[in-house]
Amino acid sequence: MRAVPSFRRLPRAVREQQMLDAAVRVFSRRGFHAASVDEIAEAAGISKPMVYAYLGTKEELFIACLDREGVRLMEAVAAAAGEDLAPDEQLWRGLRAFFGFVAAHRDGWTVLYRQARGQEPFAGVLAQLRARMAELVSGMLARASAAAGLEARVDEVATTGYALVGAAEALADWVVEHPDEEPDVTATRLMNVVWMGAGALLRGEGWRQRA
Amino acid sequence: MRAVPSFRRLPRAVREQQMLDAAVRVFSRRGFHAASVDEIAEAAGISKPMVYAYLGTKEELFIACLDREGVRLMEAVAAAAGEDLAPDEQLWRGLRAFFGFVAAHRDGWTVLYRQARGQEPFAGVLAQLRARMAELVSGMLARASAAAGLEARVDEVATTGYALVGAAEALADWVVEHPDEEPDVTATRLMNVVWMGAGALLRGEGWRQRA
DNA sequence: GCGTAACCTTACTCACGAGTAGGTAAGCTG
């Protein structure tokens, strides 16, 4: 079963990454509780005490996975969005990077967003990540609003950021389940709905309930 | 600890509902694995073998919770949306009912959307529910599109439905964490973003990437 | 008022998996 028999001893840093790779894979398939440290060790081509020696308890191991994948995702999106572009262009690039990341790191995505949620000790880590994402988006919207000479209400913008992040997450699931779907196409579709909606909002339009 | 000491023996149907109530509460706080059947039994004011006698194994118990809460949610939304209303009105009413349900049944929501996702045997049940929701929304959009004399592409409409459901879920989490927020306000905000966006789409507008 | 079916309990078994004790061997450093 051991992926690479690894006859040779390897330096700690390398083994740690192998363990994290294996852990992400196993956690993503089984979930935190159903995954056993033995199985993770075996998938990493190593025995259980090594995992405890290097990464600590099962809980700490899971958090290490969360941190690594979370940082990767955040960096990919932030780098793609850049600094000095028009807000809609930033949003588009960020979305494209996001869906690209999900398509390329399905297991990491699954661990972060399907497992960490709900399992109490970890929900906080994820919540922070999502909050940072939503903030990023809200910031763009606020700048776009200011550029259009409008003072959008802070809580409206924040809500919109949250909603957009949620919509992106839902489509990420769609992407995971439809491997043939191009990330760019998905990004464009979401962009169509959200930006045209946000654009209308920024022009002062808004849906009104009938009397 | 027993919620209602229940000196009297109760008929099966009543006890089953009590058990499901307790199970939803405990599962929502602890998660599927961390919750013990003993704790659920105690919360229901009953002993463990009763749970096994009436609802079967822990897994079957969890599915029973999922089914009950899922049906309740779906019925609340479908009933609110009605049949013969304009699509935007249907959407608004559906969203309001949705956020209202979540605010009133936090535990049920948590079990459905935070626990069932990811835990492999249950993800399918939830996926079906979400698919039905997305279909409901997509149907509205398609009818709105047809009424506007436009032939929207099927996959675009489907994607939009998915994205909207995802956005609603994200805001549902927001509602759960901000108990003072009015469900109606949240529904209106989402409506603003999505409908204006969808409206623009239906008018043939669309965001275009710059050359 | 008595049988019997439905309700309900105490008190187990048993598997599984987190975490560890204690030891072996490989590779560097002199």
Add this chain to the structure above:
DNA sequence: CAGCTTACCTACTCGTGAGTAAGGTTACGC
């Protein structure tokens, strides 16, 4: 090649919680 550090293993302990066996008790039909 002696000695030390680091990588690595086999083989345990021990708590926890799912699921059950076997029997007690209440209420209702007749």
